[in-house]
Amino acid sequence: MNTAETLEENYQRAAQAIKEADGLLIAAGAGMGVDSGLPDFRGKNGFWKAYPALGKVNIDFHRIASPEAFMKMPERAWGFYGHRLKLYRDTVPHDGFRLLREMGATLQHGAFVYTSNVDGQFQKACFPQNTVCEIHGSIHQLQCMSNCHQTWPADEFQPEVDLDQCRLVSPLPRCPRCHELARPQILMFNDWRFIADAVEKQEIQFDAWVSRAKNIVTIEIGAGTNLPSIRHFSECTNKGFLIRINPTDARISKAYNKQGVSLPVGALEGLRGIVAAM
Numbered sequence: 001m002n003t004a005e006t007l008e009e010n011y012q013r014a015a016q017a018i019k020e021a022d023g024l025l026i027a028a029g030a031g032m033g034v035d036s037g038l039p040d041f042r043g044k045n046g047f048w049k050a051y052p053a054l055g056k057v058n059i060d061f062h063r064i065a066s067p068e069a070f071m072k073m074p075e076r077a078w079g080f081y082g083h084r085l086k087l088y089r090d091t092v093p094h095d096g097f098r099l100l101r102e103m104g105a106t107l108q109h110g111a112f113v114y115t116s117n118v119d120g121q122f123q124k125a126c127f128p129q130n131t132v133c134e135i136h137g138s139i140h141q142l143q144c145m146s147n148c149h150q151t152w153p154a155d156e157f158q159p160e161v162d163l164d165q166c167r168l169v170s171p172l173p174r175c176p177r178c179h180e181l182a183r184p185q186i187l188m189f190n191d192w193r194f195i196a197d198a199v200e201k202q203e204i205q206f207d208a209w210v211s212r213a214k215n216i217v218t219i220e221i222g223a224g225t226n227l228p229s230i231r232h233f234s235e236c237t238n239k240g241f242l243i244r245i246n247p248t249d250a251r252i253s254k255a256y257n258k259q260g261v262s263l264p265v266g267a268l269e270g271l272r273g274i275v276a277a278m
Contacts, residue, residue: 007263007264007265007273008277010261010262010263011263011273011274011276011277012277013261014219014243014261014263014274014277015274015275015277015278017217017241017243017261018103018107018217018274018278019278020215020217021107021215021216021217021240021241022107022108022109022213022214022215022216023107023108023109023110023111023112023209023210023212023213023215023216023217024100024103024104024107024110024111024112024216024217024219025111025112025114025210025216025217025218025219025240026100026104026111026112026113026114026115026122026218026219026221027114027115027218027219027220027221027223027230027233027234028113028114028115028116028117028122028220028221028222028223028230029115029116029117029220029221029222029223029224029227029230029231030116030117030222030224031221031222031223031224031246031247031266031267032096032115032117032121032221032222032267033091033117033119033121033222034222034266034267035094035096035266035267035268036091036092036093036094036121037091038087038088038091038119038121040222040224041061047060047061048060051064051080051083051166053079053163053164053165053166054076054080054166059076062189064076064077064080065080065186065188065189066188066189066190066191067145067183067188067190067191067192067193068190070145070181070183071145074168074172074181075167075168075169075172076165076166076167076168077183078159078161078168078172078173079161079162079163079165079166079167079168080166081139081183081184081186082157082159082160082161082168082170083159083161083163083166084119084139085139085140085154085157085159085184086159086161088119088120088121088139088140091119091121091124093121093122093124093125094267094268095268095272096221096267096268096270096271096272097121097122097125097127098125099271099272099274099275100219100271101125101126101127103274103275108213109209109212109213110131111127111131112131112132112133112206112209112210113127113131113132113133114133114135114206114230114233115132115133115134115135115230116134116135116136116223116227116229116230117134117136118134118136118137118138118139118184118186119139120138120139120140130205131205131209132202133199133202133203133205133206134198134199134202135187135199135229136186136187136199137184137185137186137187137194137196137198137199138184138185138186138198139154139184139186140153140154140155141153141154141184141185141198142154142157142173142182142183142184142185143182143183143184143185143194143195144175144177144178144180144181144182144183145175145180145181145182145183145193146175146178146180148175148177148178148180149195150175150176150177150178151185151195151197151198152176154173154184157173157182158170185198187199215240216240217240217241217242217243218234218240218241218242218243219243219245219271219274220234220242220243220244220245220246221245221246221267221270221271222245222246222266222267223244223246224246224248224249225249235252235253240259241259241260242259242260242261243260243261243263243274244260244261244262244263245263245265245266245267245270245271246262246263246264247264247265247266248264250262250263250264
């Protein structure tokens, strides 16, 4: 059987699994946003291509995406996150989000999103907030850098960034309670002060949804191996039928071979292929 025939067969298997399911679990990594024009920061070269100013001074993703960066170089840390915040605000979710929403609408218990993405694109694509679990937090929320435990929406923060230097040139955001520096409410590297209240609430909503559905099919999209939290979740936490969409590593572990299919394509192409087979 050639590769094209194998892919078509897998589309058919994926479509049949969704038809037989009563709930659709959408597990999404950074690759979900690529078809919307968002970068996925694959490797140092990919990150520095998106942020050449950081490459010039040898600051990689792990270093800038940390509380230490906000303590030692807040204008540069907010240059990075301020640019991302504006980028996500301006981005239009690709049509694959609509296809997922419509798939879920045909099932008894609908769809639930479990994602490591902090961009808020699922909510922007009209997924209800109570059906989305953002395990790493959201860039659209801020938290205080001090111990006052204050969190608030980032709506009023309008960052102005000098991209040539990757520096915030508008005033740094401050806590409305104690006026200390604010940071995104995102789980960063070496982060012991991330306020996880919102994530914990979302996890409770997810657990309640899982307890209602009896035959869940998981569509995992764009989940990488460098930060494998979503891949691990898909294979180890949930044991239903797994559809893995990933253009660079769609392999599924041997334990899952009999109840899963690999689609080695991008998010939008894979979702369109599944819909065409339904």
